[in-house]
Structures are given as structure tokens and as C-alpha cells.
Amino acid sequence: MTDSLPPEATSVLAGYDVIEKEADDATLSACDALICWPRRADAYLLKKMKGLRMVQTMSAGVDALDFRVVPPGVPVFSNAGAYTPAVAEHAWGLLLGAAKGIHLRNQKSTPRAFRGKTLLIVGGGSIGSEVARLSKSLEMKTIGLSRTFRSPEFYDEMHPLSALPGYMARADAVVIALPLTKATNGIVAYDALSKAREKVVIANVGRGETVNEEDLIRWLKERPESRFATDVFWKVDGKESFSTKAWDLPNFTGTLHISGVPVGEELVGAKVAAAWNVKRYFESGAALNRVDVAEYV
DSSP states (O other), X not given: OOSOOOHHHHHHTTTXXXXXXXXXXXXXXXXXXXXXXXXXXXXXXXXXXXXXXXXXXXXXXXXXSOGGGSOTTOOEEOOTTTTHHHHHHHHHHHXXXXXXXXXXXXXXXXXXXXXXXXXXXXXXXXXXXXXXXXXXXXXXXXXXXOSSOSOGGGOSEEEOGGGHHHHHTTOSEEEEOOOOOTTTTTOBOHHHHXXXXXXXXXXXXXXXXXXXHHHHHHHHHHOTTOEEEESOOOEETTEEOXXXXXXXXXXXXXXXXXXXXXXXXXXXXXXXXXXXXXXXXXXXXXXXXXXXXXXXX
């Protein structure tokens, strides 16, 4: 462990030795699994774990993990799903807040209504699927674009990510819930944005780099009636930076990457989910949310 486990998680792994503090080389060499925050799994640590059989992240996203230092053949599992309810709820907060103009101070704005309209969800994993499920309370039509779909029953239409530009033209609202991979880096670019409806509202709860920052700013300037809300931002020198020229635009708003911040019970739940996945792997040789390393290296 690169972090401590609560009793609820250690009880899941009862019968296994759980090392939560600094360990000597012999102990590290004997470890079968590493439960970690991606940035803490560095080459120095992994080199010592000669018996490593799996890496389990405590985060949903794994783009911060340096896959080059993970030993060949060792599978990596994300914690996708552990933060789904909180992030999906936040996505709707961003979407509705921007639609109603809550972000504007001392200014009148025309609120947008979503009931019965069309929602485009870019990324059909657990978060995107929960966003789709929640949309049914507003009787919305849901169109999903994804490589795979976690809960296809919540989508009225399902299409590949490559179809993004064409389906932007059909959406009144868009939620981006993509992981950052080689294929999704910059996928929401000017070509797709320019196809969107004039009064579209877009929310991003995936990763900042899935949206081309310069293209977004250009589009927002050209399309004052369109609105964009985000909880994720672009990296500067390898670290997410909340400074962007988009803040100067009245049709841009956001929160500082707080949608999935695990605190209190949510952090306990995330650690318990990671522990259960390790237990699954030890007992069956299979676990949830295996990462396709080829998408990152």
C-alpha cells in the first residue's frame, strides 16, 4: 500500500499480509500486489517488487501512472466505479448550473431547459452510464459514443467515438466522461465543436486533455450562446493547472477538479473497492477494470 487502509478494507483482505508503511527490500520483493495512487508507483518502488503479480490503483483514472516502469506482463487495474455516483452527480451539477446561468454574477441570462431534449454522452463507462441513467428523470434521449458501454440499457443509441462530429449536431447537452488515452487525447477539437448546436451546453468530468484547449477557447469566442463547464483542466509541466484563458469568457465556468475528490466515507468506499478487486484477483485470477496498457504506452 502507498496509503493506509481503513478497517473496512483490511477486513476484506483478512488472511493476507497488508504492508502499509515503509518496508525493507525483502518485504517488498515478496509482495504480490501493489495498491497505490498512480503517481506514487515510481520506478524505485516497482523495481524492488520482484514478485509483483498485479497493480491496483485507488483512482479511477490511470493516466498519471508511468506505465514504462510497470514490469512487463504485470496487469494494472483501475478503480473505475468507486467514484461513479459522486462524479455523475457533479456532471449534472455542472450541466444544470451552466444551463441556468448560475455562474454569471449580477447578469441576466436565458436559462436552458433539458426535459425531453437530447443528451450526448462521450464515454460510456461507469460514470457516463450513470449520467445517462440520471437523465431519464428528465425524459431525455441519450446517445452514447464509446469503445464499450458499461450499462447499454440506459442509452437510446450507441455509436463509436469516431462518430463524434456528426452526433454533436444532434445534442442539446453533452457530457464528456472519457479517460485520457492515446486515442482520446484532444478528441474534442474544433471540428467536433463547430458542429454543435448554437445553444448547446457541454460539461467535462473526464480529463482536461480530451478537449483541445485552444480550439475550445476559439469556439467559445465564436459561439457566445454556447456554454462549457468543466471540472478537469489541462496540465502544465506535467501537473494539472487551473489557469486558463477560458476563465475570461462569460460562457465558460467550472470547479477545480473536485468531483471525485475522495473524502470521508467516499475515500473509505474507494479503498474498500480497491481491496475487493485485489481479493478477486488472488482468488480467481481475474478482476474488474483491467487497463489496456497499449492505450497508454
